[in-house]
Amino acid sequence: MEPIEKEPAINYFPGHMNKALYQIKDTVHNADAAILILDSRAPLASFPYGLEKIIGDKPKVILLSKRDLADPIKTKEFIEYFNNKDNKFIKLNLPLPPVKCLVLGIPNTRKTTMFRATPRIWLYDTPGILEPNVHDRDSMIKLALLGSVKDDILPHDYLAKKLLEMLSKLYPDAFEKRYGIPQSLNPTQALIDLADKRGFILSKDRPDIDRPPFGTFRNKSKAHRYEAF
Structure with missing residues (x-):
C-alpha cells in the first residue's frame, strides 16, 4: 500500500499517570524484583523502558501476555530477541521465603492476572502507565490499536x-x-x-x-x- 500522506501529531500522557509514576518510585524500594508485562502482539511498543530504569538493578522477569492473540512465529522471534539481550536464566530448587515483586506494565496488558500467583510471591500492584515523551509514533499507533491508550488520540x-x-x-x-x-x-x-x-x-x-x-x-x-x- 502507498504511505499515508499526512501524519497527525501525537500527545498522550494523562495526569493520573504522572501521579502513578511517583507512587511506583515510592514503592520500588520495598520490592525484591519486578515483573514486566508486555503485550505479545507488540512487545517492543509495550515495553516499559522508563519503568525498567526505575527498578534499577533489581532482578526482573519479562512476561508476554495475550499470546493466544499473537502470531506464534513473531512471538518466538521476540522471545529469542529478549534471550539475546544478556538476560540470564537460572533454576532454583531451594526453599525460599516469599519474594516481593513489583508488577509493571502499560495499560491493558492483563497485569491483574498475575495476582493468581503462588503464596511464595507477594505482588505489588501498580497502575498501567506510559512514559512521557518516550514512545515513538509507530509505537503509539500500535498501542492505540491494541487499546492500551485511548484510540481518540488520533x-x-x-x-x-x-x-x-x-x-x-x-x-x-x-x-x-x-x-x-x-x-x-x-x-x-x-x-x-x-x-x-x-x-x-x-x-x-x-x-x-x-x-x-x-x-x-x-x-x-x-x-x-x-x-x-
Whole structure:
C-alpha cells in the first residue's frame, strides 16, 4: 500500500499517570524484583523502558501476555530477541521465603492476572502507565490499536488506514484472502472498499470508514491471527 500522506501529531500522557509514576518510585524500594508485562502482539511498543530504569538493578522477569492473540512465529522471534539481550536464566530448587515483586506494565496488558500467583510471591500492584515523551509514533499507533491508550488520540480514519497498511505489509496473502481487497490499493481506497463490502454506510451513501477495521481488529477469534506487529 502507498504511505499515508499526512501524519497527525501525537500527545498522550494523562495526569493520573504522572501521579502513578511517583507512587511506583515510592514503592520500588520495598520490592525484591519486578515483573514486566508486555503485550505479545507488540512487545517492543509495550515495553516499559522508563519503568525498567526505575527498578534499577533489581532482578526482573519479562512476561508476554495475550499470546493466544499473537502470531506464534513473531512471538518466538521476540522471545529469542529478549534471550539475546544478556538476560540470564537460572533454576532454583531451594526453599525460599516469599519474594516481593513489583508488577509493571502499560495499560491493558492483563497485569491483574498475575495476582493468581503462588503464596511464595507477594505482588505489588501498580497502575498501567506510559512514559512521557518516550514512545515513538509507530509505537503509539500500535498501542492505540491494541487499546492500551485511548484510540481518540488520533483520528479514527487515520488509525484505520495505518492498521490496514500494517496488515497488508505483514500478511499480504492473508490480507487479500480475508478482506477481498487487493494489497496494492492505497489505505484510503482500501478502507472505502472494506466499508462497502461490510455494508457500513452512513447517510447519503457515504462509507463509514471509522468502523470496519476496528471491529475486525478487536475480534478475538483465534482463527485469524492478524494482531501481531
